[in-house]
Amino acid sequence: MTFEPTPALAPLARILIEPLVRAALLEDLGRAGDITTAAVVPAELEARTALIARQAGVVAGLDLARLAFELIDPRIAFRVERQDGEAVGPGERIVAIEGPARGILTAERTALNFLCHLSGIATATASVVAALRGHKAQVVCTRKTTPGLRALEKYAVRAGGGGNHRFGLDDAVLIKDNHVAMAGGVREALRRARAAVGHLVKIEVEVDTLEQLTEAMAEEVDALLLDNMDPATLAKAVALVDGRAITEASGRITPETAPSVAASGVDLISIGWLTHSAPILDIGLDFEV
Numbered sequence: 585m586t587f588e589p590t591p592a593l594a595p596l597a598r599i600l601i602e603p604l605v606r607a608a609l610l611e612d613l614g615r616a617g618d619i620t621t622a623a624v625v626p627a628e629l630e631a632r633t634a635l636i637a638r639q640a641g642v643v644a645g646l647d648l649a650r651l652a653f654e655l656i657d658p659r660i661a662f663r664v665e666r667q668d669g670e671a672v673g674p675g676e677r678i679v680a681i682e683g684p685a686r687g688i689l690t691a692e693r694t695a696l697n698f699l700c701h702l703s704g705i706a707t708a709t710a711s712v713v714a715a716l717r718g719h720k721a722q723v724v725c726t727r728k729t730t731p732g733l734r735a736l737e738k739y740a741v742r743a744g745g746g747g748n749h750r751f752g753l754d755d756a757v758l759i760k761d762n763h764v765a766m767a768g769g770v771r772e773a774l775r776r777a778r779a780a781v782g783h784l785v786k787i788e789v790e791v792d793t794l795e796q797l798t799e800a801m802a803e804e805v806d807a808l809l810l811d812n813m814d815p816a817t818l819a820k821a822v823a824l825v826d827g828r829a830i831t832e833a834s835g836r837i838t839p840e841t842a843p844s845v846a847a848s849g850v851d852l853i854s855i856g857w858l859t860h861s862a863p864i865l866d867i868g869l870d871f872e873v
């Protein structure tokens with residue numbers, strides 16, 4: 585799989601990530617700190633190390649890794665050799681780290697937990713992006729994220745070349761199947777939503793059938809979530825919409841099935857497993873002589 589670098593990736597603000605890194609370090613340090621390192625490693629020992637990719641993928645989360653080392657010991661030097669959004673191969677150096685050995689060892693696991701997890705999401709996203717080359721459809725994530733880590737995981741999706749769906753319940757109106765059932769139908773749910781929100785708020789509705797789609801198109805709607813439709817039905821749905829709203833396909837889409845979904849002409853493909861089930865990218869810290 586060939587991964588392309590993600591251009592113009594804006595970093596996350598320190599004020600957003602620092603509380604998360606501090607909390608993770610405090611969780612790991614517990615009440616007595618790193619008793620193993622304190623007992624085994626001399627206080628004056630300096631070390632030269634590197635973060636090395638064990639497998640091919642896309643990097644994400646370097647600022648969090650850097651902050652983990654900095655908060656433990658600001659004397660630790662963190663020199664980035666591969667930026668977030670860049671591809672790496674097995675054995676390639678991502679970061680060179682030098683400084684007090686105790687601090688490096690104490691921060692290592694917290695730094696790698698963030699870096700491996702977010703790089704795994706970026707890599708999974710990049711795999712779908714690669715599968716969709718030649719199609720107009722964009723890959724987007726969902727709200728199926730780890731509690732407390734949503735901003736980080738959505739950043740990792742961007743690092744992998746994908747886009748973000750809404751960040752929370754207040755971003756936009758997304759009328760799902762249960763909303764439709766409780767409102768008494770697609771049209772009634774749309775009417776209530778349009779009457780309740782301001783002119784800048786987008787409205788999307790989930791539809792499972794072409795009949796529901798026709799019902800939705802009779803009202804003012806910005807986007808249509810085409811849920812669990814096969815590629816042939818998706819193509820019919822896109823033709824019915826005819827550019828009057830954004831079309832989004834969802835439902836158990838993988839890198840293998842994504843091209844056939846994209847061939848239907850949908851604008852977006854939303855995938856929940858990018859954030860809730862993507863495997864980590866294996867990255868390790870190696871000592872260098």
